[in-house]
């Protein structure tokens with residue numbers, strides 16, 4: 001069983017009397033505590049989301065405080081650990097601080113000093129865990145799905161909050177890579193600045209990249225298809241990022257998208273290895289939809305409901321056979337394809353059945369031509385609603401040229417002005 005959230009301080013000391021003495025002192029001061037005399041057992045109690053602080057003795061048989069610190073930091077690098085060192089053991093204390101200890105105290109322990117340190121670290125830890133929970137909630141509103149792979153990704157996003165590291169986002173097209181980039185941008189200091197998108201294959205000269213970097217100052221530059229960017233520009237970017245890191249001065253955060261894996265791009269020599277190594281300090285991989293089948297129905301219903309709400313229509317029933325069809329489909333276009341299928345379903349076009357259904361057979365009471373006419377009118381009307389009368393988007397969506405669309409609208413007496421919002 002892991003430690004409960006209402007415990008604020010975990011005291012690790014192999015000497016039960018000493019642990020009890022610390023516990024008494026802290027409980028009198030109003031802290032909820034727990035003691036552990038076996039460091040290994042103490043480690044099994046901890047988890048990433050525990051909103052507390054660890055106090056550990058440095059000298060213990062079996063596992064010393066340094067090892068305890070190391071293990072805790074690999075579980076969650078932000079979990080505060082206060083080390084109790086021997087009197088005058090300054091080199092050991094400095095070493096602990098360099099290895100991520102929040103603070104250290106020397107024996108004999110001064111109660112007031114311990115309480116001052118807890119007052120400093122505990123509220124920060126609680127705040128951080130609260131913030132992470134809120135961020136995960138936001139991430140689950142934006143990046144839907146309850147498959148283990150998506151849940152894991154949301155944890156990774158939450159753990160990266162307030163961390164302005166440049167990042168590499170890998171995955172197939174349509175998996176949600178831009179959505180993830182926006183989410184990463186929104187939850188850091190750079191989130192107040194601009195979010196600029198640049199397509200790697202639109203960069204012809206390094207100056208194109210430099211211009212985009214200027215526009216993204218104090219914010220993030222989201223580069224899609226990084227391997228399509230010319231090698232010169234990639235080298236320039238690498239030098240820019242290294243210099244930023246050297247000066248510890250962040251002007252632009254780079255969020256780079258790669259289709260497939262970055263290793264493949266390095267192998268194909270489309271991604272400069274130095275840039276890959278630099279960006280891979282923070283790496284996010286979005287799995288393809290076919291690897292998270294349990295998200296398919298959830299996402300389909302979500303997009304269907306959203307479209308019906310836009311169209312002001314009741315949500316149609318989705319029968320089990322169709323859900324099975326959705327689950328069997330391979331989704332080469334990932335979530336983007338699923339969204340399109342759901343939006344078409346909302347306007348009565350049932351895709352993926354092999355024989356795209358229009359109206360059900362029991363509605364076939366009029367001559368076929370009339371039915372087709374009615375159906376065509378309904379589809380165009382729905383698409384005009386969906387895009388607020390914007391002809392370019394309607395023609396792209398229905399995959400017919402604008403001219404043809406206008407002719408059909410004329411035939412059905414439809415006017416785009418009637419569908420404009422507001």
Ligand SMILES: Nc1ncnc2c1ncn2[C@@H]1O[C@H](COP(=O)(O)OP(=O)(O)OP(=O)(O)O)[C@@H](O)[C@H]1O
Nearest residue numbers: 142143144145172173174175176177178179335336
């Ligand atoms: N997990 C998700 N939950 C909700 N919506 C999602 C999710 N993943 C993707 N989407 C939606 O799917 C669409 C495609 O996502 P996005 O543009 O982020 O994908 P992408 O991988 O960047 O693809 P592309 O490069 O083709 O744009 C967007 O409308 C986005 O909101």
